[in-house]
Amino acid sequence: MSSELPRIREPAQMTSAYASVLPSYGSKRDPGKALLQTLGAPSNAVRDRKAPQDWNAAYNSHVRLSDKDKNKSETQRDASNRLIRDLDNRTKTKQAEINRQLQDRITTVSYWKQRLTTEHASICQEITNLNMSKQKTQQALASTELPTEVAGNCLKNREGREAIDLVQDLVDDELIAELDLLSEVQRLMQTRILDTDTRLRNLNDCKNALELDIRDKEECLRLDEHCYKLNNGSAGLQQVTQHTLYDGHTATVDEHENFSQQNLEKSEIARVMSVLQRELNDFSINKSNDELQKQSELVGAMFRQRLKELSDAKTGLDSQLEKTNQEISSVEDSLHQLREALRSKDGPM
Numbered sequence: 001m002s003s004e005l006p007r008i009r010e011p012a013q014m015t016s017a018y019a020s021v022l023p024s025y026g027s028k029r030d031p032g033k034a035l036l037q038t039l040g041a042p043s044n045a046v047r048d049r050k051a052p053q054d055w056n057a058a059y060n061s062h063v064r065l066s067d068k069d070k071n072k073s074e075t076q077r078d079a080s081n082r083l084i085r086d087l088d089n090r091t092k093t094k095q096a097e098i099n100r101q102l103q104d105r106i107t108t109v110s111y112w113k114q115r116l117t118t119e120h121a122s123i124c125q126e127i128t129n130l131n132m133s134k135q136k137t138q139q140a141l142a143s144t145e146l147p148t149e150v151a152g153n154c155l156k157n158r159e160g161r162e163a164i165d166l167v168q169d170l171v172d173d174e175l176i177a178e179l180d181l182l183s184e185v186q187r188l189m190q191t192r193i194l195d196t197d198t199r200l201r202n203l204n205d206c207k208n209a210l211e212l213d214i215r216d217k218e219e220c221l222r223l224d225e226h227c228y229k230l231n232n233g234s235a236g237l238q239q240v241t242q243h244t245l246y247d248g249h250t251a252t253v254d255e256h257e258n259f260s261q262q263n264l265e266k267s268e269i270a271r272v273m274s275v276l277q278r279e280l281n282d283f284s285i286n287k288s289n290d291e292l293q294k295q296s297e298l299v300g301a302m303f304r305q306r307l308k309e310l311s312d313a314k315t316g317l318d319s320q321l322e323k324t325n326q327e328i329s330s331v332e333d334s335l336h337q338l339r340e341a342l343r344s345k346d347g348p349m
Contacts, residue, residue, distance in 0.1 A: 102228045106221060112260045113217040119267050120210045126271045127203050133278040134196045140285045141189035147292065148182045151175050151299075171302045178295045185288040192281050199270070199277045206267040213263050 155175050159166075251259065 102224055106224050109217055109220050116210055116214045119264050123207050123267050126274050130274045133281045137189055137192050137281050144182050144186050151178045171306045174299045174302045178299050181295050188284055192284055199274045202270045206270045209263050213260055
C-alpha cells in the first residue's frame with residue numbers, strides 16, 4: 001500500500017457564468033481584489049490572496065518533505081532494529097561465553113580443591129605418624145634413665161671396696177663406657193625430638209595453609225556456581241554502575257594456580273622430610289638399643305668375669321686359710337709335745 005499523498009491537479013477552465021463574475025486564474029488582475037469588489041467589501045479589507053498554483057506547490061512541497069522524513073524515519077527504524085538485534089545477539093553470545101568460562105573455571109577450581117583436599121588428608125596422616133614417632137623417641141629417651149641410675153649406683157657401690165680390692169678393673173671401665181654411651185644416646189634422642197618438633201611445626205604450617213586455600217576454593221566455587229545459575233530472569237539482579245572497578249589485590253589465574261601449586265609443593269616437601277625424620281628416629285632408636293644392649297651384655301660379662309675371679313680368689317684364700325689353720329694346729333701340737341717333754345725331764349734333773 002503506497003504511503004504517498006495524492007497530488008493536486010491544476011483547476012479546470014471556468015464556465016462562462018463564473019467568468020463574468022470572477023477573474024480568470026491566468027489573468028493579471030489580483031484575484032483577491034476582484035473577489036472583494038464583486039462582494040462589495042470595503043477596500044481596506046483587501047488582503048493578499050494566494051493563487052491555486054501556489055497552494056498546490058505548497059501542498060506538494062509538504063508531501064515531498066513528509067515522504068523524505070518518513071523515509072528517514074523508516075531508515076532510522078531499520079537501523080535501530082538492526083542495532084537491537086545485533087546487541088541482543090552479542091549479549092547472548094557474550095553470556096554464553098561467560099557461562100562457558102564460568103563452567104571451565106568451576107572445573108579448574110574443583111580440580112585444585114580436590115588436589116588440596118587429598119594433600120590435606122595425606123599431611124594430616126603424616127602429622128599423626130610423626131607424633132607417634134616422637135612418642136617412641138620420647139619413650140626411648142625415658143628408657144635410658146633407669147640404666148643410667150643403675151650404672152651410676154654400681155660405680156658408687158664399688159667405691160666402697162677396701163684396700164687392695166679398690167682396683168680400676170674392667171668392670172669399672174665398662175660401667176663408665178656404658179654411662180658415656182647412655183649420655184650420648186640421651187643427647188641423640190633429645191636432638192631427634194627437637195628435629196621432630198621442627199618437622200611438626202612445618203607440617204602444621206602447611207596444613208593451615210592448605211586449609212585456608214581449601215576454604216578459599218570453596219568460597220570461589222560457591223560464588224562461581226551462584227553466578228553460573230544466574231540468568232536474565234533471576235530475582236534480585238541489580239545493575240552495577242561501575243563494573244570496571246575491581247579489587248587491586250585480585251590475583252590473576254596464573255597467580256591463583258601458582259599459589260595453590262606452591263602450597264602443594266611445600267606440603268609434599270614437608271611430608272617427605274617428615275618421612276625421613278621418622279626413618280631417622282627409628283634408625284637412631286634401633287641403633288641405640290643395639291649398642292646399649294651390647295654394652296649391657298659386655299658389662300654383665302665383665303661382672304661375671306670379675307665375680308669368677310673374686311670367687312676363685314676367695315676359694316683359694318679359703319683353702320690357704322684351712323691349710324694355715326691346720327699348720328697352726330700342728331705347731332700347737334708340737335709345742336704341747338715339747339712342753340710335755342720338758343716337764344718329763346724335771347724328775348731326772
